[in-house]
Amino acid sequence: MAQSRFVTEILLPGGHGTEPLVDSRYSCFHIKPGESQIDRWGLFAAEPIPANRVVMQYTGEWINVEQAEYRALRQRNYLFEWSETEIIDGMVGGSGAQFANHSCAPNLRFRVFGRRVFLVSLRWIPEGEELTLDYHLSRDSTLAECHCGLPGCRGVINSARG
Numbered sequence: 001m002a003q004s005r006f007v008t009e010i011l012l013p014g015g016h017g018t019e020p021l022v023d024s025r026y027s028c029f030h031i032k033p034g035e036s037q038i039d040r041w042g043l044f045a046a047e048p049i050p051a052n053r054v055v056m057q058y059t060g061e062w063i064n065v066e067q068a069e070y071r072a073l074r075q076r077n078y079l080f081e082w083s084e085t086e087i088i089d090g091m092v093g094g095s096g097a098q099f100a101n102h103s104c105a106p107n108l109r110f111r112v113f114g115r116r117v118f119l120v121s122l123r124w125i126p127e128g129e130e131l132t133l134d135y136h137l138s139r140d141s142t143l144a145e146c147h148c149g150l151p152g153c154r155g156v157i158n159s160a161r162g
Helices: 003-011 065-071
Strands: 031-035 041-045 054-058 061-064 079-081 086-089 108-113 116-121 130-133
Touching: 041 130, 054 108, 061 065, 065 086
Parallel strands: 108 130
Antiparallel strands: 031 041, 054 116, 061 086, 079 086, 108 116
16 A cells, blocks of 8 residues: 555545545435534434434444554544454444444444444434444553543543543
8 A cells, every 4th residue: 555545544534624424325324424512523313213223334444453553543543343353444434433422321332243333223313313322442441531421421431440
């Protein structure tokens, strides 16, 4: 891969201020990106979504741990840890699902079917509500501050403090 392609497409995809896109081929409902109260960009239901329904697929480039460690140098990461050796980088070839923000009281959850990852609704979601997930980052990961602002917020997007 040429160095300039690596820099523009993997380390700095989209460039500063680029609005995220949602690939409707991977979405079962109308989803739109927009500015989030939680963090920068988020995804919003453009129609009501019933409970326990596949909302969209999380897609991206499949990479190994070494590549993920290198890409983790980016300011923003959209890395889904599939296994101890495989990671999906949603920033490269992602469906838009990577822009679902963390919340300590989410309305979506991850669900794995075969080698595909889906976002599934936990409850009925009204039109206009931001779509959120509990990332459950490992306790061993560097603690990352949560910005959901909800009562009972645990303060970090990791599974638990320290």
